[in-house]
Amino acid sequence: MVAEIIAIGSELLTPHRTDTNSLFITDHLNRIGIEVVLRTIVGDDRERLTQALALALQRSDIIITSGGLGPTEDDLTRECAAAALGKTMYRDSSLLNEIEERFRSRGLTMPSVNLRQSMVIEGAQVLRNPRGTAPGQWINHDGKMLILLPGPPRELQPMFEEICIPLLQRTGPPSVLLARSLRITGLTESAVEELAAPIYTQYNNPVTTILASPGDVQLHLRAKASQYSEAKSLLDELSCQLEAKLRNYIYSTNGDCLEKVVGNLLHQQGQTLAVAESCTGGLLAERITDVPGSSDYFLGGFVCYSDSWKLNFLDVPADVLEKHGAVSEPVARLLAEGVRKKAGSTYGIGITGIAGPSGSTPSKPVGLVYLALAAPKETQVLQRLYPGEREIIRWQSTQAALDMLRRMIVSTMK
């Protein structure tokens, strides 16, 4: 069984938009052993879309579309799919009720344009969409499967992962594709490659891929077997060797992001955290609080975006600011120790740096960042010089600060 994907929307044919849905769908299909053999991107054009759907129905077993299920004039997927299949559509009254209820619960009346979202292709299974008004549809036709998904990733992803993948798994022969992600920080992609390649290249199964973004490297392992236990032991064998080599550079083996790993550690230890950040402008607090339940261990933060903020709220003395400058080792230390003391938390983090593009001096270039961690027994300060753009410098700074805290907590647990 092979699949093809059709991404629908004129905006996807413009130069600055990437069709990320297809990558997500491909990833999840691959995991259950289904290969994607074609991808098409087509605009909101009735004739071209109908033709693309009709062609796909001729040549592939599974056709998955994304987009074009919205309420507006240019949302044509339902109509074009019906035309390509030679089927009619009907208004599903229970679906209409749900859509109306969605608006009603927010104190709104459903606009009449949303009526078209309750149109269902004859014989289709409706795929409920709790996150939006556009339901998906699944049509079995002449041994083929046509699956229509909404375009917004936050609606498409759970619908595909939670409803479609289990249904697709039931159609083929039993085979298991298991994946595991080892997430690493503090090493470059090439450093990880040098350490890991001599190990993983000895294996054809699992297949290993390296994915790298600034401050984060992932070793993605995928094992294929006829049974779960067999796939798992293939993963265990390789993973175990990689973990022995990369040791505590690995911060997670289950795909968890660093802020979640740190949050779990704080929660387990019954410890608390407060932060005082300058150049990262709230990003550190934002990442920490992005984790549900973070109010258990995160007390709060100061975004010290001006000298007066550092002076008035963190008690950084004016003479220290004047002598060393706001971007300096002593100021980072005072921010971390100050916020820890003021908040009464177990740990305090302080960040100060130059995210650019402006603000640099000959002795303090863009990318220079001081990271401080105040703990019960000591305060650590790191100096870093990050290459790249503002956004990357800010991200890397928060990643390094979280990693300092992770290593500190882990070291106290031993």
Place this chain on the structure above:
Amino acid sequence: MVAEIIAIGSELLTPHRTDTNSLFITDHLNRIGIEVVLRTIVGDDRERLTQALALALQRSDIIITSGGLGPTEDDLTRECAAAALGKTMYRDSSLLNEIEERFRSRGLTMPSVNLRQSMVIEGAQVLRNPRGTAPGQWINHDGKMLILLPGPPRELQPMFEEICIPLLQRTGPPSVLLARSLRITGLTESAVEELAAPIYTQYNNPVTTILASPGDVQLHLRAKASQYSEAKSLLDELSCQLEAKLRNYIYSTNGDCLEKVVGNLLHQQGQTLAVAESCTGGLLAERITDVPGSSDYFLGGFVCYSDSWKLNFLDVPADVLEKHGAVSEPVARLLAEGVRKKAGSTYGIGITGIAGPSGSTPSKPVGLVYLALAAPKETQVLQRLYPGEREIIRWQSTQAALDMLRRMIVSTMK
């Protein structure tokens, strides 16, 4: 004249690769007024590739392929294009000499596999490739143009920009494609559609597309004309009517994000801002400081993630917290007024709410958010109930808070 792009290579059908060549080609075609109406990604598969090329030759005027021109077994583009066109290939001896010379100049002998790179489709114009061994080919056939380009971006880009674009410009009448984005917040996609559709559906040129994400709707207008000034006045005419209808729901007409628009307003007015945020956990400060130069107008923020933070640093009285709860109109107001006073800023923003998934009570559901703006003359407070996930609730809250400030500044300017 419309174009379609076929990206060739099995690696492009894996989950972690993006086809950047198509974005580059689209950008350069758009600039000379040629629209891309379809994109296909196909693997190194003889039958599927030949079929894809044959279909494209039926339905589009210009077909551009990337990839599959290398020397190996799975580089099938030449053969499949010849088959789709019904043409033969011949060995081009001067091309062969060039390829051999390329190896010779590096002290190497040409491997025999590279022989196939000297095969040229009957009637094709050879597109020289100074950066690699894979020449491109340009075939005119039955009024269509088929252009085969190599896959590596550093080979494809100069070949397309320097050779193909000038040739394409000579084929059609001179034309320009101009785009404009109207960005809107405070209205749902369907509400925008109801207001805007009666206007934009009267125009075939510009073409209008609606893009929506939570708290943000974009009307994307693209006009086509023979001259820049004509395209611009087509855009102006439609844009003007849409702006008259959607008025101050439109926050930007040049694609700028809301935090940048607000930043520009503060900068122009010489005003300053400070924030105190609870459920958004630093996201508001992070968005504001994501704009380079934001230290000109942003003084700092408090991430009040615990009651003690609100009590100790913003002086929210304990009895108010106890009587009304942390998520309440009075607390939002006190946060905004408190941070404004403490920071000595022109404006203060306060946000408190329940981002979920936990923390709700029967009277205070997940998604309930209070947004407050303290200005020199008054304090405004809004109550909102956002549907969706934690991430969306947090995002929408910051979007609404920034929009309150935008409207306030704009109103004081009149």
